[in-house]
Amino acid sequence: MFEFQVEATSGAARSGLLTLPHGRVETPVFMPVGTQATVRTLSPRDLMTVGASLVLANTYHLHVRPGEDVVATLGGLHRFMGWDRPLLTDSGGFQVFSLDGFRRVDEDGVEFQSHVDGARRRLTPERATDIQWILGADVAMAFDHVAPGRADEPTARDALERTLRWLERCARRHRELSDGGTVGPSDRQAQSVRPSDRPTVRQTLWPILQGGTHHALRTEGLQRILEMGAWTGLAVGGLAVGEPKPAMYETLQALEPRLPAALPRYLMGVGFPEDLVAAVERGMDLFDCVAPTRNGRNGAAFTPDGPVNIRNAAHREDPRPLDSGCDCETCTTFSRGYLRHLFVAEELLGLRLLSLHNVRYLIRLAAQMRAAIRAGDLPRWAADWRRRYTQPG
Amino acid sequence: MFEFQVEATSGAARSGLLTLPHGRVETPVFMPVGTQATVRTLSPRDLMTVGASLVLANTYHLHVRPGEDVVATLGGLHRFMGWDRPLLTDSGGFQVFSLDGFRRVDEDGVEFQSHVDGARRRLTPERATDIQWILGADVAMAFDHVAPGRADEPTARDALERTLRWLERCARRHRELSDGGTVGPSDRQAQSVRPSDRPTVRQTLWPILQGGTHHALRTEGLQRILEMGAWTGLAVGGLAVGEPKPAMYETLQALEPRLPAALPRYLMGVGFPEDLVAAVERGMDLFDCVAPTRNGRNGAAFTPDGPVNIRNAAHREDPRPLDSGCDCETCTTFSRGYLRHLFVAEELLGLRLLSLHNVRYLIRLAAQMRAAIRAGDLPRWAADWRRRYTQPG
Numbered sequence: 001m002f003e004f005q006v007e008a009t010s011g012a013a014r015s016g017l018l019t020l021p022h023g024r025v026e027t028p029v030f031m032p033v034g035t036q037a038t039v040r041t042l043s044p045r046d047l048m049t050v051g052a053s054l055v056l057a058n059t060y061h062l063h064v065r066p067g068e069d070v071v072a073t074l075g076g077l078h079r080f081m082g083w084d085r086p087l088l089t090d091s092g093g094f095q096v097f098s099l100d101g102f103r104r105v106d107e108d109g110v111e112f113q114s115h116v117d118g119a120r121r122r123l124t125p126e127r128a129t130d131i132q133w134i135l136g137a138d139v140a141m142a143f144d145h146v147a148p149g150r151a152d153e154p155t156a157r158d159a160l161e162r163t164l165r166w167l168e169r170c171a172r173r174h175r176e177l178s179d180g181g182t183v184g185p186s187d188r189q190a191q192s193v194r195p196s197d198r199p200t201v202r203q204t205l206w207p208i209l210q211g212g213t214h215h216a217l218r219t220e221g222l223q224r225i226l227e228m229g230a231w232t233g234l235a236v237g238g239l240a241v242g243e244p245k246p247a248m249y250e251t252l253q254a255l256e257p258r259l260p261a262a263l264p265r266y267l268m269g270v271g272f273p274e275d276l277v278a279a280v281e282r283g284m285d286l287f288d289c290v291a292p293t294r295n296g297r298n299g300a301a302f303t304p305d306g307p308v309n310i311r312n313a314a315h316r317e318d319p320r321p322l323d324s325g326c327d328c329e330t331c332t333t334f335s336r337g338y339l340r341h342l343f344v345a346e347e348l349l350g351l352r353l354l355s356l357h358n359v360r361y362l363i364r365l366a367a368q369m370r371a372a373i374r375a376g377d378l379p380r381w382a383a384d385w386r387r388r389y390t391q392p393g
Numbered sequence: 394m395f396e397f398q399v400e401a402t403s404g405a406a407r408s409g410l411l412t413l414p415h416g417r418v419e420t421p422v423f424m425p426v427g428t429q430a431t432v433r434t435l436s437p438r439d440l441m442t443v444g445a446s447l448v449l450a451n452t453y454h455l456h457v458r459p460g461e462d463v464v465a466t467l468g469g470l471h472r473f474m475g476w477d478r479p480l481l482t483d484s485g486g487f488q489v490f491s492l493d494g495f496r497r498v499d500e501d502g503v504e505f506q507s508h509v510d511g512a513r514r515r516l517t518p519e520r521a522t523d524i525q526w527i528l529g530a531d532v533a534m535a536f537d538h539v540a541p542g543r544a545d546e547p548t549a550r551d552a553l554e555r556t557l558r559w560l561e562r563c564a565r566r567h568r569e570l571s572d573g574g575t576v577g578p579s580d581r582q583a584q585s586v587r588p589s590d591r592p593t594v595r596q597t598l599w600p601i602l603q604g605g606t607h608h609a610l611r612t613e614g615l616q617r618i619l620e621m622g623a624w625t626g627l628a629v630g631g632l633a634v635g636e637p638k639p640a641m642y643e644t645l646q647a648l649e650p651r652l653p654a655a656l657p658r659y660l661m662g663v664g665f666p667e668d669l670v671a672a673v674e675r676g677m678d679l680f681d682c683v684a685p686t687r688n689g690r691n692g693a694a695f696t697p698d699g700p701v702n703i704r705n706a707a708h709r710e711d712p713r714p715l716d717s718g719c720d721c722e723t724c725t726t727f728s729r730g731y732l733r734h735l736f737v738a739e740e741l742l743g744l745r746l747l748s749l750h751n752v753r754y755l756i757r758l759a760a761q762m763r764a765a766i767r768a769g770d771l772p773r774w775a776a777d778w779r780r781r782y783t784q785p786g
Contacts, residue, residue, distance in 0.1 A: 036738045037731070043742060045722060066709070066734045073710045074730045082726040316459070317466045329438060333475040337467045338430070341459045345429045348741060349436060 002204045002232040004264045010378035012256050012283040015370045018233075018264050020086040020138040021202040022078065025053045027264060027285040028369050030271060030362040031088065032292065036061050037071070037081040040293045041352040042359065044082040050328060050360035051367070054086045054138075056288045059131055060095035064114040064121065068134040076136035076201075087137035088288075091128045091170075093144040093208070094237070094269070105145070107162070125169035129205070130183040133174070136201045141235060142170040144208040149242030156212035159238070160221045163210045164228075171229060174205040206266065208237040213247040215254040222258055234259065235266040236284070240275070248275075252282040259283060273302055273365055273389065277382055280369045287366070292358030297351045299343045302361040306389050308336075310354065315340040328360035329353070395597045395625040397657045403771035405649050405676040408763045411626075411657050413479040413531040414595040415471065418446045420657060420678040421762050423664060423755040424481065426686065429454050430464070430474040433686045434745040435752065437475040443721060443753035444760070447479045447531075449681045452524055453488035457507040457514070461527040469529040469594075480530035481681075484521045484563075486537040486601070487630070487662070498538070500555070518562035522598070523576040526567070529594045534628060535563040537601040542635030549605035552631070553614045556603045557621075564622060567598040599659065601630040606640040608647040615651055627652070628659040629677070633668070641668075645675040652676060666695055666758055666782065670775055673762045680759070685751030690744045692736045695754040699782050701729075703747065708733040721753035722746070 003019045018025040032039040032047060035058045039047060047055065062071060074080045077087055096103050096110045103112035109124030128143035143166050147159035177183065207225045211217035225234070236255070239248045252267070259265055264285045270276065271289020279287065292302065299311045303323040308315075310322070318336035326332075330339070330353040342350030372381035396412045411418040425432045425440060428451045432440060440448065455464060467473045470480055489496050489503045496505035502517030521536035536559050540552035570576065600618045604610035618627070629648070632641045645660070652658055657678045663669065664682020672680065685695065692704045696716040701708075703715070711729035719725075723732070723746040735743030765774035 036734070036740055038735060038740050038742045041741045041745070043722065043746070044726065065738055066730075070710055070730065070734070074712055074728050080728070080731050080734075082731070317463055319467055329436065333437065335467050335473070337459075337463065338473050338475070341429070341463070341473075342431060345458055347429055347431050348434045348744065349431045351741060352434070352745070353436070 001202060004233065004262065006261060008374045008376070010373040010376050011281065013280050013369070013373050013378045014261075014283060014285060015373040016264065016285060018285075020054075022084060022086045022138050023053065025086055026367075026370060028276075028280045028366040028373075029054055029286055030276065030359075030366045031056045031286060031288040032359045032363075033058075033288050033290045034081060034083075035290070036065070037077060039355075039359070040297065041348075041355045042293070046329075046356055047083065047359075050356060051363045052085070052359065054088060054286070055083055056088045056090065057081070057135070057137065058092070058095060059089045059128060059135065060092035060123075062089075062135060063092065063123075063131050064116050064119075068131045072134045072136075078136065086139070088139040089132045089135055089137040089141065090268070091132065091141040091143040091208075092123050093128070093141075094146050096123055097146040107165075109143075125166040126173045126184060129170045129173040129177070133177045133201055133203060134183055136203065138203060139233065140174065140203050140205045142167045142205060142207050144210060144237055146238055146241065147210065147212055149212070149238070149240075149247075151212050153212075153214050153217070156210070156214050156217055156238075159212070160210045160217050163208060163237075164221065164224055167207050167225065168228065170205060171207075174203075177201070178203070204232045206233040206235050207231055208235040208268070210238045212238055213243050213251045215251060218251060218255050219258055222255065226260065231263060233264045233266060235268050237268045239267065240269045245275075249278055249282065252279060252284065256283040271362060273362065274386075276362065276365055277369065277385060280366075280373075281378065281382060287362075289362075292362050293355040296355035296358040299350070299354065301354050302358050304385075304388055305391070310336065310339050310350075311343050312340070322354075322357055323361065326357060326360060326364070328357050330357040394595060397626065397655065399654060401767045401769070403766040403769050404674065406673050406762070406766050406771045407654075407676060407678060408766040409657065409678060411678075413447075415477060415479045415531050416446065418479055418679075419760075419763060421669075421673045421759040421766075422447055422679055423669065423752075423759045424449045424679060424681040425752045425756075426451075426681050426683045427474060427476075428683070429458070430470060432748075432752070433690070434741075434748045435686070439722075439749055440476065440752075443749060444756045445478070445752065447481060447679070448476055449481045449483065450474070450528070450530065451485070451488060452482045452521060452528065453485035453516070455482075455528060456485065456516075456524050457509050457512075461524045465527045465529075471529065479532070481532040482525045482528050482530040482534065483661070484525065484534040484536040484601075485516050486521070486534075487539050489516055490539040500558075502536075518559040519566045519577060522563045522566040522570070526570045526594055526596060527576055529596065531596060532626065533567065533596050533598045535560045535598060535600050537603060537630055539631055539634065540603065540605055542605070542632070544605050546605075546607050546610070549603070549607050549610055549631075552605070553603045553610050556601060557614065557617055560600050560618065561621065563598060564600075567596075570594070571596070597625045599626040599628050600624055601628040601661070603631045605631055606636050606644045608644060611644060611648050612651060615648065619653065624656060626657045626659060628661050630661045632660065633662045638668075642671050642675065645672060645677065649676040664755060666755065667779075669755065669758055670762065670778060673759075673766075674771065674775060680755075682755075685755050686748040689748035689751045692743070692747065694747050695751050697778075697781055698784070703729060703732050703743075704736050705733070715747075715750055716754065719750060719753060719757070721750050723750040
């Protein structure tokens with residue numbers, strides 16, 4: 001369980017196989033984001049048809065609504081959302097640090113106001129670990145302190161140091177739970193969780209490396225994480241949070257040779273096609289992003305020839321599919337003209353069909369890179385892909 | 394083609410088989426409504442999984458957006474919406490007569506303002522027939538004059554008389570088109586329709602009987618429609634438009650013995666479960682209604698034990714499916730607690746899952762009645778059904 005095997009490499013890029021309690025995950029892999037225990041507009045059956053192998057859900061959102069206790073009573077997160085393949089939950093760190101003006105941070109944790117009802121709540125490393133344990137995803141993430149992308153060195157160091165201290169607390173709590181400990185009292189209704197309702201949890205905890213775009217901080221942080229114990233995976237956080245894109249690529253590039261080859265590497269929050277390709281080239285394995293569903297709902301579709309805005313009048317009578325090489329339901333069934341009609345007529349099916357395609361696009365993109373890595377051919381593949389993706393339409 | 398065979402009866406109720414160019418339809422049958430060439434929130438694949446055999450689309454809506462010419466250029470309505478089973482289009486009559494204050498009726502037709510852009514447009518019997526021919530559904534409906542449900546006898550007679558005169562014009566136009574005639578100039582862009590883009594149309598035209606709740610008018614109208622020619626089906630319009638429910642049932646009951654047994658009978662706009670059952674008992678065969686999708690989007694689900702409002706707090710931790718006897722994706726995958734969460738969290742998947750279930754519910758209800766009719770057992774089945782559906786939860 002929680003094993004990872006690198007099966008092939010091409011430069012720094014790797015293809016691997018991650019074994020989790022609910023199934024195997026071939027890497028590189030893109031994880032669709034099911035913020036509120038649903039990948040927006042898509043059903044679990046849709047996710048199966050587009051080949052999703054690992055889905056992310058947001059601890060912060062599920063904590064404030066419906067509450068982890070409700071999820072537990074309804075059989076845990078897998079059963080709740082009807083997804084019996086692997087799941088990963090983030091820790092809520094990113095979300096609470098995004099509630100700028102509505103949160104107060106101290107060494108113990110973060111006090112924040114719920115975006116749903118304004119209620120004051122508190123997340124600590126221990127609570128975030130408890131909540132994720134109750135949700136029961138295959139992979140839980142450590143509760144981290146996220147600094148803005150352009151943070152200076154002292155701010156980034158503060159975030160890194162606190163994240164490391166919190167990581168120790170998360171790891172301790174997770175060990176207690178794995179050893180049969182019970183979760184601490186929840187901040188509202190611990191009574192309603194009947195332990196018998198909770199399925200047996202088999203879960204691993206992954207640390208998050210902070211340090212902004214400061215290479216020395218990243219190196220130091222990595223070393224201290226690795227010294228802390230034996231991990232089954234490692235996440236790189238605090239990127240794609242407002243820093244310039246070249247700075248993100250350089251940070252990954254500098255970090256990569258220092259990363260232990262044996263651990264799966266999860267680059268958090270990254271999912272635009274060009275970033276996915278650049279990050280795989282820099283040795284990253286797992287990715288998540290709301291871009292495919294959010295953009296899809298806005299009428300923006302990923303295609304091998306670059307983004308397409310389906311609302312554009314040019315598509316009015318266009319009989320072609322969105323992406324002629326795509327095997328998704330949207331592309332094998334409907335014309336661009338019909339998809340445009342759905343958006344112009346404000347039909348909900350349009351949001352769904354573009355979300356479905358975009359998720360399929362990123363999952364296929366990761367699978368194509370996997371194939372290129374196994375063929376030892378990623379550099380040429382990536383050059384071809386970039387030429388086509390960026391050429392003016 | 395366009396054949397209908399009654400295979401069994403139980404009292405006035407019938408089970409039959411309707412053969413259309415795009416497939417066979419077992420009756421009684423419920424038609425989901427795809428107003429804008431999409432059954433709201435559902436994909437054609439969803440419609441297949443819930444057993445839809447015939448889908449309705451709205452001529453008025455497709456005429457104003459995207460325009461029948463766009464649909465024709467994109468291969469006709471079947472190809473446009475990705476549905477290769479039978480389709481029926483209404484004539485737009487009901488919609489334009491609903492545009493109260495935004496339409497002017499004269500003997501030639503109806504001038505109205507589009508709800509989309511306020512543009513003035515005109516529908517006549519000939520235009521409505523042309524548009525439906527261009528759309529290319531299996532069944533087209535005659536352009537009718539719809540009076541309100543509580544209209545007095547003179548008003549209802551006016552509507553009936555005009556509908557009969559318009560029926561002659563629709564039938565003449567439809568004959569011309571079937572004989573190879575070309576459609577008249579459209580009110581905006583006839584040039585853009587290239588005849589070669591249009592698939593061969595095999596379409597039948599059904600008349601609509603008006604007459605409100607005035608039995609003598611219905612009888613007279615029916616006789617005059619039948620004298621007009623040989624039809625392949627017959628619609629009963631002008632019911633479920635605001636009249637008291639008992640008046641609708643009595644009108645159907647009085648009409649039924651006079652209806653020719655050989656024609657399929659389509660009761661327009663009816664689709665609440667109790668009305669479906671009552672109308673099948675009174676010899677009706679086909680039904681359409683937006684209720685399953687509209688109610689579904691509002692969180693109201695049909696179940697054998699009566700309607701369920703999924704937003705209700707009672708469902709918060711309810712692990713049961715919406716309808717334990719239902720075989721749809723919603724009921725076989727998700728708990729009421731999860732469905733409630735989707736609605737409370739305003740997730741689009743909720744709208745879709747309840748729409749899917751409600752459509753499946755009505756299609757199954759029709760199929761159950763069909764089975765009961767074939768078993769010669771409809772009265773007992775209906776009594777059992779009513780007892781359960783109306784018993785206090």
